[in-house]
Amino acid sequence: MTSVSAIESRPATRPLPMVDWLLVLSLFAVGGALTRALLYTPADAALGAVQRIFYIHVPSAILGMYVACTIMAIGGGLYLWLKDDRLDRIAESAAEVGFVFLTVVLVTGAIWGKSSWGTAWAWEPRLMSALFLWFVVLSYLVLRDALENPEARARLSAVLGVLALLLVPFIHMTVYLFRGLHPEPIVLQPSKPAMSSEMLGTFGYAVLAFTLLFFALVRVRYQWATARDARLALEQA
Amino acid sequence: MTGPAIETGAPVRARATAEALPSVTVPSRAPSFLGDTWRIARKDLLIEFRTRSGFLSTAVFALIALAIFRFSWDPTAVNTLDLAPGVLWVIFTFAGLLGLNRSFGVEHADRALDALLASPVSREAIFAGKALGNLVFLLGVQALAIPTLGLFFGLPLGPEWLMVAAVAVLAAVGFVAVGTLFAAVASNTRLAEMLLPMLSLPFFMPVVIPAAQATARLLGDQPLSEAVPALKILALFDIVFVVACTLAFPFTLEE
Secondary structure (H helix, E strand, C coil), X not given: CHHHHHHHHCCCCCCCCCCCHHHHHHHHHHHHHHHHHHHHCCCECCCEHHHHHHHHHHHHHHHHHHHHHHHXXXXXHHHHHHCCXXXXXXXXXXXXXXXXXXXXXXXXXHHHHHHHCCCCCCCCHHHHHHHHHHHHHHHHHHHHHHCCCHHHHHHHHHHHHHHHHHHHHHHHHHHHHHHHHCCCCCCXXXXXXXXXXXXXXXXXXXXXXXXXXXXXXXXXXHHHHXXXXXXXXXXXX | CCHHHHHHCCHHHHHHHHHHCCCCCCCCCCCCHHHHHHHHHHHHHHHHHHHCHHHHHHHHHHHHHHHHHHHHCCCCCCCHHHHHHHHHHHHHHHHHHHHHHHHHHHHHHCCHHHHHHHCCCCHHHHHHXXXXXXXXXXXXXXXXXXXXXXXXXXXXCCCHHHHHHHHHHHHHHHHHHHHHHHHHHHXXXXXXXXXXXXXXXXXXXXXXXXXXXXXXXXXXXXXHHHCHHHHHHHHHHHHHHHHHHHHHHHHHCCC
16 A cells, blocks of 8 residues: 555656546446347347347447557557557557457357357357457467566567557458358358347447447556556656 | 677677687678578577477477377368368477477577677568578478378379478468567567467468468369469468568567
8 A cells, every 4th residue: 555655645646546437437328328228229020139239249349359459559559669658558458458348249249149140159250350359469468467577568569469450451361261161051141130220329329338438448447557657666766 | 700709798809809710700791681681590590400409309299290180080080181281280380389489599598689689780680580590490390291291191192282382381481470570579578488379379370271271272183273362361471471570570679
């Protein structure tokens, strides 16, 4: 606890708040979106109630696969250029929150697949892309964990983050090649169900709510990283 | 070269020592990128050739793994042609990782990396030299493993093996570029041997899967056009990652 009081004495670092207002707000928004999805939006006629998982799965995929990985790579690339610790903390926070969202994508996808495809895991291009991206982000986090020197940790993980962005198109190309050669007979290709306006409204609301949650979590994680680094700087001073 | 001179740490004495040694060749012209690359690759391969421990253990690993894979499958249930390409590329991946681990382990052993960084050689040339050394190492393992695969799996000999060799070279270039970079990254950690596979395997996926697919098409006597999409991915991967890893490598070294 001595370190916390030490941080408080520094004007540059504010103490971590007990309750993060943005996180609370985003949790209410997600709760609202899920309530609307479960109670006030009609279920899909063909897919049944399991279709409602779509309102968690797709927003998580957008945020985990595209937003988080892009922030991780661009934050890393800018860090290598500007050597600003804040950029490294942004990349770190986005990667960690993105990993949680990617895990949600894989788990909800498996639940939906078990019900709709009859199998929890099909070797389908999109699943493979998500899985390999999950592996890349996981290895990014493990690399950070394995490096003790903060400067080396920021620099080396930034290299991995930038290369990961180059890898993503190759993963896509490879998995589509894979399917092209091995047609999957059981695939009920989940072509976008023609959504009613109610569904579309709920979906838009869910995307907004989860985006808010994502950035609230990144913000909390960033503040924590700032406090950690400040504490480390004090301990070494 | 000037190895013993660098250890004394005094430039004046270093020059004197260098002049005193008859075998030292003082470069008469400015060091070039390709020349430096070649010298570093030659240094690594010379160490490898004199000890032979790395190559021997990797080659033995590849041969044992081929034998184990062959025995663990029921040949009446699975056609050897369906099995062989996957086996070959899984073995290359892990044999290659064994070789890559040594690449920077050698430099960290006596802090030889510091001397390498102090020498008037660009960081990019260090990377290219290391990658070239690893490429020769991996091609050596492949030269041994591909004929053994044909022998163990009873595959017919034919001109398609030349194309398989070309696929192997194409895949090895991308593999070695990414692998050398991550070997440098991982060598900064205490867990280098354990971390390298985890960092590099997701990046090897767009190398290993198209290479295995192309090998399967070629050995299955299918027209070459069947293998072209996979070869295109391999070639594009080589170009993008050779450039990207060469540019990224200086960031993996301490400033």
